[in-house]
Amino acid sequence: MTGTTDSPAEPVIVLEQLVKFFGRFAALRDISDRFAAGRLYVVLGDNGAGKSTLLRVVAGLMEPSQGSVTLLGTRKLREVAHRVGYMGHAPLLYDELSGMENLRYFAGLYGLHNDSVGSNAMQMVGLDPELLRRVGQYSQGMRQRLSLARAVLHDPDLILLDEPFSNVDVHSARAMAAVLGHVRDNGKTIVVVTHQAALIEGVADDFVHMSAGQIVRREAVLRRAVTTNSGAEAVR
Amino acid sequence: MKQLFIAFIVLTLGLLAYSTYQALYVAPTEQTMGDVQRIFYYHVPSAWTAGVCFLVNFLASVVYLWKRNTASDALAAASAEVGMTFCTIVLITGPIWARPVWGIWWTWDARLTTTLVLWLIYVSYLMLRRFSAGGQTQVLAAALAIFGFVDVPIVYMSIRWFRTQHPSPVMGGGENSGLDPVMLQAFFWNLLSFTCVGIVLMVLRYRLQRLEENVEAKHAAVALQGGSR
Amino acid sequence: MTTLSVTRATLHKDLRMEWRSKDAINSMLFFALLVVVIFSFAFNPTAEESRSIAGGLVWVAFLFAAVVALNQTWARELRNQVLDAYRVSPAPPNALFVAKALGNFLFVVVLEVLMTPLFVVFYNLRSVGPVWQLVVVALLGTWALVVNGTFFAALSIRTRSREIMLPLLLFPISIPAVLAMVDATTSILTGEASPDFWIKMLAVYDLVFTAVCLLLFESVLNAE
Numbered sequence: 202m203t204g205t206t207d208s209p210a211e212p213v214i215v216l217e218q219l220v221k222f223f224g225r226f227a228a229l230r231d232i233s234d235r236f237a238a239g240r241l242y243v244v245l246g247d248n249g250a251g252k253s254t255l256l257r258v259v260a261g262l263m264e265p266s267q268g269s270v271t272l273l274g275t276r277k278l279r280e281v282a283h284r285v286g287y288m289g290h291a292p293l294l295y296d297e298l299s300g301m302e303n304l305r306y307f308a309g310l311y312g313l314h315n316d317s318v319g320s321n322a323m324q325m326v327g328l329d330p331e332l333l334r335r336v337g338q339y340s341q342g343m344r345q346r347l348s349l350a351r352a353v354l355h356d357p358d359l360i361l362l363d364e365p366f367s368n369v370d371v372h373s374a375r376a377m378a379a380v381l382g383h384v385r386d387n388g389k390t391i392v393v394v395t396h397q398a399a400l401i402e403g404v405a406d407d408f409v410h411m412s413a414g415q416i417v418r419r420e421a422v423l424r425r426a427v428t429t430n431s432g433a434e435a436v437r
Numbered sequence: 438m439k440q441l442f443i444a445f446i447v448l449t450l451g452l453l454a455y456s457t458y459q460a461l462y463v464a465p466t467e468q469t470m471g472d473v474q475r476i477f478y479y480h481v482p483s484a485w486t487a488g489v490c491f492l493v494n495f496l497a498s499v500v501y502l503w504k505r506n507t508a509s510d511a512l513a514a515a516s517a518e519v520g521m522t523f524c525t526i527v528l529i530t531g532p533i534w535a536r537p538v539w540g541i542w543w544t545w546d547a548r549l550t551t552t553l554v555l556w557l558i559y560v561s562y563l564m565l566r567r568f569s570a571g572g573q574t575q576v577l578a579a580a581l582a583i584f585g586f587v588d589v590p591i592v593y594m595s596i597r598w599f600r601t602q603h604p605s606p607v608m609g610g611g612e613n614s615g616l617d618p619v620m621l622q623a624f625f626w627n628l629l630s631f632t633c634v635g636i637v638l639m640v641l642r643y644r645l646q647r648l649e650e651n652v653e654a655k656h657a658a659v660a661l662q663g664g665s666r
Numbered sequence: 667m668t669t670l671s672v673t674r675a676t677l678h679k680d681l682r683m684e685w686r687s688k689d690a691i692n693s694m695l696f697f698a699l700l701v702v703v704i705f706s707f708a709f710n711p712t713a714e715e716s717r718s719i720a721g722g723l724v725w726v727a728f729l730f731a732a733v734v735a736l737n738q739t740w741a742r743e744l745r746n747q748v749l750d751a752y753r754v755s756p757a758p759p760n761a762l763f764v765a766k767a768l769g770n771f772l773f774v775v776v777l778e779v780l781m782t783p784l785f786v787v788f789y790n791l792r793s794v795g796p797v798w799q800l801v802v803v804a805l806l807g808t809w810a811l812v813v814n815g816t817f818f819a820a821l822s823i824r825t826r827s828r829e830i831m832l833p834l835l836l837f838p839i840s841i842p843a844v845l846a847m848v849d850a851t852t853s854i855l856t857g858e859a860s861p862d863f864w865i866k867m868l869a870v871y872d873l874v875f876t877a878v879c880l881l882l883f884e885s886v887l888n889a890e
Binding site for chain 3 (some may be wrong): 260261262263264279282283285286287289290291292293294295296297298302306307309310311312314335351
């Protein structure tokens, strides 16, 4: 699957003249773009290129300074919160609770009270729902997989992932990438921010390159050792 | 607009000079208290002006939470600072008067305590503005302002129950409460001039805040342009 | 309906986590114990005197101890940035607030239950007025501290030097509540005055500020 198919009519994410300032620093500089349904986007770029900020703004965690975000046809992001999944740079899990306890709680936030929701999500990412160990004692790879399970447990149509592979062993990363590819094949839209493009290249449809707060290039196939400045040198 | 404001400043300065003259030379010396009573011409107008400022702060904060516009936030910041200044004047002039008249510097009476609590609340408000980062300041400060404003009547009621020693309002009351008409006249001149000073300071502080925001916006625009293709 | 279930789930989760780590309750208890001991050195009252000052001592001790607990409330949500997971979910913000406030209320009530015997022993206390009134004052007063404390703790996690910011914001606003608690407690202990006015005032304070907190919490939670 590489991005050759045409996108369906209604884009899932529409960004219009998006600007985000932190004081005088412009983290996002006038981004206008569209992301189509059913595709897996990989957002690449150096540290400080604005990738995480973009994701937080799209997830509704941050108000943009200017411009607007339209998700699934609405600008009122809270109205579609139940259709969006977000995996943060940090694990977004309680260290003192076990995997299932975490997922049970977060499923409850989406009004899902059946235990099978959590256990299915855990199985999907290759974790044992019976595991009683607290998340604080998980390895980094397990923690990130559980974090992915948390982000997708309510079967969202749009999944936003911030550095899902950081400090993750190659085995876990491959497993996570496979899960994402599978989810995408079920018609979901996925945006992955990462600087480890190689780990997800196999299932990605589009590569979006960011540099200095802007989207500078989009391509269907990752070109290695590209001549222009951004993104490419981060590829391992 | 600018000329109008400058004219207003000039008018305020004139008023201030005239009301000071009224307070110090025209108004008669009070029989029992002596000259120290003249502090009343500054004490009460300051309290009034502080009250006006804090009311402006509350209204601006509500509008900010509703509309999220930087102008009302700037007004909230300006009014809080000016209100603090006048509130401080009240808290300093009060004991200066109380010591010779009541024989004590301070008492936990309703109005004194409420003023002190008000002052404490706005100190914490200004500290919050200082200590919070970036784009969050406005929302947090506006929330605290609303808490503070809601708290004031509760403080007043509770201390009133606790005990009260403050002289009851000397105007608009029974037959004994009347001030000498000349004193009253001096008092109203001061009330007017202090209110104008308060307004001038608030407007100046507001403009400074807006200027700072403008500078930030210019820098932001430069940051937005620089390096773009 | 969802508000209720999310509140319950969050409270349940917080209590479970507290039960496992015991961070808040331990530090709070020890802190309050230290305050009691230091106060009894500092004042060393007779039984008669202690009755008239105990109201102040007890509530100052509880106030300080509550701040220790309140600072922990949101610390747990900031670790691993878990708060973000709540914020991206459709769950109502006020459900989170109510759960946190109830959790803190429980912690502080437990603290009060454990500390009161100590006060009674160290200060040789015996109430002249009816004890059930003390319970009413304690419950209303604790909610007054905790509801605003939970809100201001949420506010101060968004600032620099957040631990110190909480008391700076909370204490000025809480002055009338503290006055009411102290005076009501003293009135009951000495039996010299009726605490009715103070109890009513605490009830009004609780209602007003609970409403203000619920009105403003969403803005503060999403201020970023």
